[in-house]
Amino acid sequence: QPLSSEKxxxxxxxxxxxxxxxxxxTVNSLQWYRQYLGAKPEFLLQVNEYSSKSEPDLRLYSKATKExxxxxxxxxxxxxxDSALYYCALSLITEFAPLLLLNN
Known part of the structure; x- marks a missing residue:
């Protein structure tokens, strides 16, 4: 959820x-995307809840605060x-139960 709609x-x-x-x-990662008018969203960078990441060539820095x-x-x-629509997204860790296959 964005904290404001326009900057x-x-x-x-x-x-x-x-x-x-x-x-x-459980959050696996958090990503940022940028979309220019009439174009597809493009991936910018990814962090997890305990990290930060810098992309100097793009003049970007991202940090997540889990608390x-x-x-x-x-x-x-x-x-x-830099005028564009920016999206944040998250991916979750998917946990699977052990599977036992029985053959008749």
Whole structure:
């Protein structure tokens, strides 16, 4: 769930996008995607609940905070080319029960 629907920033300034999440499952990873108008979403970066990640070439930094169930994406030195729709997503760890196959 986004914390705000739109962000306005002065070119050259940093901007932080935040996303709250709620789940009863175990989080495997949290991802950020960017979608330009008329284009498909593109993957930016991925973190888990205990890590942060930096993508210097993209001027991006992301960090998840498990205690408050929030993941942030910071864009450094924002440019007009950063104008897009940003998505956060999460993937859960799927646990399977042991399976016993019996042959008659």
């Amino acid at each position: 306005y920033v002065v070119e050259g300034k940093n901007v932080t996008l935040s996303c709250n999440y709620s789940t009863t499952g 408050i169930k929030r993941v942030d994406l910071e864009i450094f030195s924002a440019a007009v080319s």
